[in-house]
Amino acid sequence: MSENESTEGVRLQKVLANAGVASRRVSEELIVDGRVRVNGLVVTELGRRIDPENDLVDVDGTAIQLDAGKRYVMLNKPTGVISSMKDDRGRRDLREFADDWEERLFNVGRLDYDTSGLLVLTNDGELAQVLAHPSFGVNKVYIAKVEGTVTPATIQRLTRGIELEDGPIHADKARLLDTSAGSSLVELTLHSGRNRIVRRMMAEVGHPVVELVRRQFGPLHLGTLPVGRARELTKVERGALLTLSRQGSGANDAVDPTGETHGLSDGSSEGRENS
Template sequence: MQERLQKILASAGIASRRAAEQIITSGRVKVNGEVVTELGSKADPDKDAITVDGNPVHKQRSKVYILLFKPSGYMTTLKDPEGRPVVTDLLKGVTERVYPVGRLDYNTEGLLLLTNDGEWANRLMHPRHEVEKEYHVRVRGMVTSGQVAMLANGVELDDGMTAPAKVSIIKASDNNTWLSIAIHEGRYRQVRRMCEAVSLSVVRLKRARYGNLDLNGLNPGQYRLLTDIEVQGLLTGENVPRAEKRSNVKKIIKKPTPKTAG
């Protein structure tokens, strides 16, 4: 049966639906030897020979959903032209080809989801689902109530006004302040840019929660598989019993040593 190319790529675990569209328009996809760049193009995955960058696209065998505690110093990509370590280097024992759901900056740590289910990833990242993501941010100096209010009400960035956020002070000293900032948007470097917009300098940034999931039971560099209830709960907003989260933690015995850049 014929399907849109971007859906075929997403179902095969190549990329999310949105990223698959970029792959197609950039001329990296061939169907029966012919380059296809039109997003409306269709193919039959059972009959047509579909390739991305010359590699055959196969039907996906099993779907995998992973929660990783990303350390600072890893790229949220599948490969890096500068030779820096990437997040999939940490997934020892995972044989399926997975990719990140959204991104965390090189110097940002915390909760990162990876999967080979393109439809699920696309739904999570779509703005209409408004999946809340909570960040813990350490900034230099004291934070005023006025700055907290501005962040909460929305600030003007170069790509438009941010939506209202949930902002609170976790702890503060004369030198540093820890903030909790919860947003449901997913703009590029959004939390850092929000802080810069109200004259706050970010020292450390960590994603502590994604929807109903947190980092409980994991150390930096460790990951675990999501349960079926957690996978569905991210889309429905239902909470998952903490005991179930703990029981599914997969420990990585030794944290991989970051590769030397270059």
């Protein structure tokens, strides 16, 4: 929408109020104070009208969800579940966790069959394409129970980098959480989306993974959500996820050079796994 289309659309303060940001009066104060941007530009005039279906709004740098039809759900995926909404081999899939929502939800990226933890389900195709695209590299935090006693030297090796068959890789962060009874707990932070990357890294340094859980995906933390349960994201979580998505939308067009798209998935193949 151009600056001259002042008689069309919806007043910005009304849009903010309808989105649950604040009352209309407080929303007006936010606008006058220069804390609101539309399509990346600060708006301070109270008469500004926007198109909620197409314009992007943020307050204090946090994206605001204007489309009430979009759903953003956090799932603590159990092991033994395929990261797909349909599996042609009859294995347990994600459909059972999406039944509580009328909208057709899809998973953002994937988790390995034997990996549990945080998986995002949504009907927001644009967000899913951006966040799951390999070139974007959302930070992910894993807790791995591995065989053997992990030493500080091994932790340093993981962060310095190791060579795998598909190229070098290093953890953004790594730390030893616990060692007992012939096994260790290691926390790894990665932005790579390579296939089964955590398992391959730990095997390469001599500590095969016994159990693996993803605790964090970008700004989202699993917290106390029980295994096998799903919940909608809070307003704060939605804002953080949308902000991350908009930051990445300019970095890639969600299609790689082969023409393959990433992100929303309801196919029967396991495809790319992130752990």
